[in-house]
Amino acid sequence: xxxxxxxxxxxxxxxxxxxxxxxxxxxxxxxxxxxxxxxxxxxxxxxxxxxxxxxxxxxxxxxxxxxxxxxxxxxxxxxxxxxxxxxxxxxxxxxxxxxxxxxxxxxxxxxxxxxxxxxxxxxxxxxxxxxxxxxxxxxxxxxxxxxxxxxxxxxxxxxxxxxxxxxxxxxxxxxxxxxxxxxxxxxxxxxxxxxxxxxxxxxxxxxxxxxxxxxxxxxxxxxxxxxxxxxxxxxxxxxxxxxxxxxxxxxxxxxxxxxxxxxxxxxxxxxxxxxxxxxxxxxxxxxxxxxxxxxxxxxxxxxxxxxxxxxxxxxxxxxxxxxxxxxxxxxxxxxxxxxxxxxxxxxxxxxxxxxxxxxxxxxxxxxxxxxxxxxxxxxxxxxxxxxxxxxxxxxxxxxxxxxxxxxxxxxxxxxxxxxxxxxxxxxxxxxxxxxxxxxxxxxxxxxxxxxxxxxxxxxxxxxxxxxxxx
Amino acid sequence: xxxxxxxxxxxxxxxxxxxxxxxxxxxxxxxxxxxxxxxxxxxxxxxxxxxxxxxxxxxxxxxxxxxxxxxxxxxxxxxxxxxxxxxxxxxxxxxxxxxxxxxxxxxxxxxxxxxxxxxxxxxxxxxxxxxxxxxxxxxxxxxxxxxxxxxxxxxxxxxxxxxxxxxxxxxxxxxxxxxxxxxxxxxxxxxxxxxxxxxxxxxxxxxxxxxxxxxxxxxxxxxxxxxxxxxxxxxxxxxxxxxxxxxxxxxxxxxxxxxxxxxxxxxxxxxxxxxxxxxxxxxxxxxxxxxxxxxxxxxxxxxxxxxxxxxxxxxxxxxxxxxxxxxxxxxxxxxxxxxxxxxxxxxxxxxxxxxxxxxxxxxxxxxxxxxxxxxxxxxxxxxxxxxxxxxxxxxxxxxxxxxxxxxxxxxxxxxxxxxxxxxxxxxxxxxxxxxxxxxxxxxxxxxxxxxxxxxxxxxxxxxxxxxxxx
Numbered sequence: 018x019x020x021x022x023x024x025x026x027x028x029x030x031x032x033x034x035x036x037x038x039x040x041x042x043x044x045x046x047x048x049x050x051x052x053x054x055x056x057x058x059x060x061x062x063x064x065x066x067x068x069x070x071x072x073x074x075x076x077x078x079x080x081x082x083x084x085x086x087x088x089x090x091x092x093x094x095x096x097x098x099x100x101x102x103x104x105x106x107x108x109x110x111x112x113x114x115x116x117x118x119x120x121x122x123x124x125x126x127x128x129x130x131x132x133x134x135x136x137x138x139x140x141x142x143x144x145x146x147x148x149x150x151x152x153x154x155x156x157x158x159x160x161x162x163x164x165x166x167x168x169x170x171x172x173x174x175x176x177x178x179x180x181x182x183x184x185x186x187x188x189x190x191x192x193x194x195x196x197x198x199x200x201x202x203x204x205x206x207x208x209x210x211x212x213x214x215x216x217x218x219x220x221x222x223x224x225x226x227x228x229x230x231x232x233x234x235x236x237x238x239x240x241x242x243x244x245x246x247x248x249x250x251x252x253x254x255x256x257x258x259x260x261x262x263x264x265x266x267x268x269x270x271x272x273x274x275x276x277x278x279x280x281x282x283x284x285x286x287x288x289x290x291x292x293x294x295x296x297x298x299x300x301x302x303x304x305x306x307x308x309x310x311x312x313x314x315x316x317x318x319x320x321x322x323x324x325x326x327x328x329x330x331x332x333x334x335x336x337x338x339x340x341x342x343x344x345x346x347x348x349x350x351x352x353x354x355x356x357x358x359x360x361x362x363x364x365x366x367x368x369x370x371x372x373x374x375x376x377x378x379x380x381x382x383x384x385x386x387x388x389x390x391x392x393x394x395x396x397x398x399x400x401x402x403x404x405x406x407x408x409x410x411x412x413x414x415x416x417x418x419x420x421x422x423x424x425x426x427x428x429x430x431x432x433x434x435x436x437x438x439x440x441x442x443x444x445x446x447x448x449x450x451x452x453x454x455x456x457x458x459x460x461x462x463x464x465x466x467x468x469x470x471x472x473x474x475x476x477x478x479x480x481x482x483x484x485x486x487x
Numbered sequence: 488x489x490x491x492x493x494x495x496x497x498x499x500x501x502x503x504x505x506x507x508x509x510x511x512x513x514x515x516x517x518x519x520x521x522x523x524x525x526x527x528x529x530x531x532x533x534x535x536x537x538x539x540x541x542x543x544x545x546x547x548x549x550x551x552x553x554x555x556x557x558x559x560x561x562x563x564x565x566x567x568x569x570x571x572x573x574x575x576x577x578x579x580x581x582x583x584x585x586x587x588x589x590x591x592x593x594x595x596x597x598x599x600x601x602x603x604x605x606x607x608x609x610x611x612x613x614x615x616x617x618x619x620x621x622x623x624x625x626x627x628x629x630x631x632x633x634x635x636x637x638x639x640x641x642x643x644x645x646x647x648x649x650x651x652x653x654x655x656x657x658x659x660x661x662x663x664x665x666x667x668x669x670x671x672x673x674x675x676x677x678x679x680x681x682x683x684x685x686x687x688x689x690x691x692x693x694x695x696x697x698x699x700x701x702x703x704x705x706x707x708x709x710x711x712x713x714x715x716x717x718x719x720x721x722x723x724x725x726x727x728x729x730x731x732x733x734x735x736x737x738x739x740x741x742x743x744x745x746x747x748x749x750x751x752x753x754x755x756x757x758x759x760x761x762x763x764x765x766x767x768x769x770x771x772x773x774x775x776x777x778x779x780x781x782x783x784x785x786x787x788x789x790x791x792x793x794x795x796x797x798x799x800x801x802x803x804x805x806x807x808x809x810x811x812x813x814x815x816x817x818x819x820x821x822x823x824x825x826x827x828x829x830x831x832x833x834x835x836x837x838x839x840x841x842x843x844x845x846x847x848x849x850x851x852x853x854x855x856x857x858x859x860x861x862x863x864x865x866x867x868x869x870x871x872x873x874x875x876x877x878x879x880x881x882x883x884x885x886x887x888x889x890x891x892x893x894x895x896x897x898x899x900x901x902x903x904x905x906x907x908x909x910x911x912x913x914x915x916x917x918x919x920x921x922x923x924x925x926x927x928x929x930x931x932x933x934x935x936x937x938x939x940x941x942x943x944x945x946x947x948x949x950x951x952x953x954x955x956x957x
Contacts, residue, residue, distance in 0.1 A: 038579045041511045109508045110591070110884045121580070139609070141884030143920070183881050203673075203923035209930045210880055410680055411653050414580045414611030450613070450920035453673035460679045 038120060040282040042113035049100060052273040054308040054382060055266065056096035057315040062266070062385050066343060066354040071484060074353045081252050082259045084160035087153065090267035098270065100152070107151045107184050111140045112274065116282035121412035123432070130435035131288065132428060134445040135279045135306060138415065142207075144447030145302045146177035146262055149271035153260045154181035163256040168192045168218065168243030170298075171372035171420065172204025173447055174262030179213035192218035192226075192246045195238035197372040204451045218243035225249050225349035239365050240376045245349030252351065263299025264346065264355075264380045272305025275444065280309055283442065289320040292431050294443035296423035297327040297336060297394070298373045300380030302446035308382075311391060325392040327383065328427035330402070332467040333366040335359060335379045336387060336394035338474060343484040344378060354484065357384040361477025367467035369399050370455035371419040377477065397426045398466040403459040405429050406449070418447040419455050508590060510752040512583035519570060522743040524778040524852060525736065526566035527785040532736070532855050536813060536824040541954060544823045551722050552729045554630040557623065560737035568740065570622070577621045577654050581610045582744065586752035591882035593902070600905035601758060602898060604915040605749045605776060606885070612677075614888065614917030615772045616647035616732055619741035623730045624651035633726040638662045638688065638713030640768075641842035641890065642674025643917055644732030649683035662688040662716045665708035667842040674921045688713035695719050695819035709835050710846045715819030722821065733769025734816065734825075734850045742775025745914065750779055753912065759790040762901050764913035766893035767797040767806060767864070768843045770850030772916035778852075781861060795862040797853065798897035800872070802937045803836040805829060805849045806857060806864035808944060813954040814848060824954065827854040831947025837937035839869050840925035841889040847947065867896045868936040873929045875899050876919070888917040889925050
């Protein structure tokens with residue numbers, strides 16, 4: 018309709034940049050490449066080690082688990098890695114995701130800061146996870162994988178891989194941490210609607226699961242155990258591969274579509290962040306937002322000197338209370354040794370509701386950047402996180418995931434001490450529509466702050482293997 | 488960042504109009520006015536009658552229930568009614584909503600049609616309902632209302648009013664149809680997170696509820712009963728008003744933001760619909776999409792001659808099996824008499840999962856247009872609806888609400904018989920994240936098609952009051 022209707026808003030109306038709420042990019046601005054921060058790191062990442070030989074792991078060591086394209090991405094130093102067109106086609110279902118100015122939250126806080134958030138909850142799974150699930154399914158498809166196995170905590174990763182598997186016609190089997198499987202039955206229905214099969218972990222389907230159940234038949238499970246189960250399935254079967262939803266370098270690289278879009282969108286808003294905030298479990302939503310900005314800093318292209326803040330749950334504080342050391346990525350010691358901030362691969366976090374943040378270790382890239390002084394970390398207790406999320410829901414109209422509540426709590430802490438005009442950007446990594454058990458507990462005043470698991474952490478830290486420094 | 492990054496998509500890339508998926512309007516194109524179809528109707532709407540005098544109801548009769556601004560909108564013939572700026576400010580949290588081309592669904596169907604959908608699930612409540620909840624709360628606020636009561640079926644309307652009440656600082660009490668209250672416990676948690684109070688209906692808090700419980704203590708409830716309860720609270724208390732989520736003229740008018748945006752967005756896509764499809768319970772999401780297009784038809788501005796198709800559940804088929812007659816809007820006979828397609832105000836639909844479509848009557852405006860021959864109606868059984876929704880989820884990545892499944896089923900029926908290049912536009916009125924009980928039943932093969940309630944409908948039709956024709 019070329020003609021202009023009288024009831025449609027006028028360009029000269031009330032919508033100036035300062036009261037514009039949502040900043041969309043058109044689909045033709047969807048990134049064509051991911052950003053690989055390994056190209057710009059001031060110091061190389063320590064290698065991943067074979068636990069037997071303590072020698073660096075090479076691509077052939079990983080080939081039972083992953084397709085070669087992903088293994089090569091894991092160690093690549095190419096700055097920009099092209100996103101295959103079939104992946105971009107699926108990305109376009111929800112991407113570019115919106116950047117939103119939190120006007121109503123700002124008003125409720127009475128802050129002098131400008132708060133922006135990148136909203137990844139618009140994806141099919143309701144979180145940032147499909148950003149990597151889709152390319153992982155794609156590369157597996159073209160290399161002939163017949164079955165994908167994975168673990169899931171909150172269920173968001175499982176939903177994402179189920180959706181991606183459906184798009185590229187690969188069956189998906191999911192080991193879901195038992196406490197989440199029980200707390201979030203509807204996540205399972207969601208995964209099954211996309212055609213995946215789900216098992217509560219620890220299960221009796223794998224040796225790793227049976228070993229745990231023999232020691233503790235009531236084990237609530239952990240991401241570490243579920244990873245062992247999924248990895249075992251892939252390692253012991255031809256044509257079956259494993260997909261990991263966080264931690265690894267290629268996963269964080271896939272997530273950089275978030276930050277690449279955010280850089281363009283902040284420019285549309287006429288702003289540049291003074292502080293970037295994200296919640297950290299394995300580190301992927303946080304890395305996805307921050308790495309492209311950090312890349313600008315490393316290449317001296319950043320518009321401002323900015324801070325980067327990782328917010329983790331007080332009940333699973335790998336960055337703030339962990340040891341920077343080589344450790345296994347899973348409870349069953351199936352993985353190579355990875356250098357990162359770890360609470361020890363035997364650490365069993367308390368059953369907090371942010372299932373996606375209950376991992377004993379941090380992504381090597383995030384850990385490395387923390388060691389180099391490029392990012393700060395804080396921990397937030399469960400109730401503070403939910404109070405922040407509830408205020409956000411009432412003002413901004415989006416009910417956040419328990420994981421995302423931690424990022425909101427961090428952003429609110431920053432906003433409360435902000436100088437006039439300070440710009441805060443955080444990653445709202447997902448909605449909480451499948452976390453209503455947790456929100457019900459919060460509404461009814463039944464949510465607890467788990468005691469800081471000091472003894473458990475001390476015990477788990479003591480189980481970290483000793484590696485001679487070279 | 489003025490500089491162009493090498494990893495961001497190029498305008499000359501793969502994104503032409505024909506493979507563009509999402510069509511966004513910028514916030515400055517948010518409509519400034521609602522469209523009032525009463526200005527353009529070829530024949531006036533029959534008046535609403537006082538059940539005692541059988542005389543037309545005047546504004547004073549309605550003032551115990553509604554603020555005067557809404558009562559005047561109910562009978563207005565002004566073509567465009569201005570949207571107050573405080574309402575537009577809240578609309579901008581999620582509006583304009585996206586128009587999306589269903590490329591992946593088209594491919595799965597092998598259809599020659601182009602299928603577009605307007606997606607209202609991006610709102611805070613996950614459906615189209617906040618489009619009217621927000622202005623209703625606003626007009627109540629400025630006229631001094633201290634408490635809002637309402638009913639809710641699926642829970643989507645309750646969530647919407649809870650959110651809107653929070654924004655304009657008015658407490659909200661919600662009578663939720665008992666079968667939905669029990670099937671969808673998480674909807675209640677959602678409403679409570681926004682600060683509302685919920686009661687299962689029939690309740691012992693009102694005379695209307697107590698009367699039903701006396702006859703049938705195990706009554707599953709119905710929208711009709713819940714309306715009686717909420718209306719009774721408003722009618723018997725100063726400063727308490729009632730809000731209705733569908734059926735009324737002003738509600739359908741508020742929903743026209745959807746169709747007004749869709750007209751602009753279809754133009755962005757370079758298309759104009761051959762057929763418009765929506766699901767109908769009370770009729771508001773359907774009217775919201777169709778009325779602005781029908782207005783173009785009435786004013787001879789439409790680009791094409793198009794069809795309009797209402798899709799209702801076979802278990803509650805007011806348009807296809809109801810009588811066009813004056814009837815009460817509620818079970819307890821608290822409301823005026825309204826001329827519409829009705830199954831009888833005593834009709835109790837079977838407990839199908841599309842709680843939002845379980846209403847005995849249709850909006851007067853929709854009924855009137857159906858009588859005048861401007862729209863068609865079909866009914867769809869529950870399993871066909873969910874099969875359509877499941878295919879949509881797997882292809883388009885959005886898990887639809889059970890109500891929306893009916894619109895998808897209607898669109899798929901049209902697509903299967905479409906001529907080359909035919910353009911189908913439907914309203915995807917909400918997501919199904921709070922309907923996982925229903926999706927679980929579907930996944931497990933436990934969903935049933937309720938037998939057509941022939942005897943119940945015959946009985947209810949016989950209870951429609953006899954009004955002498957004037």
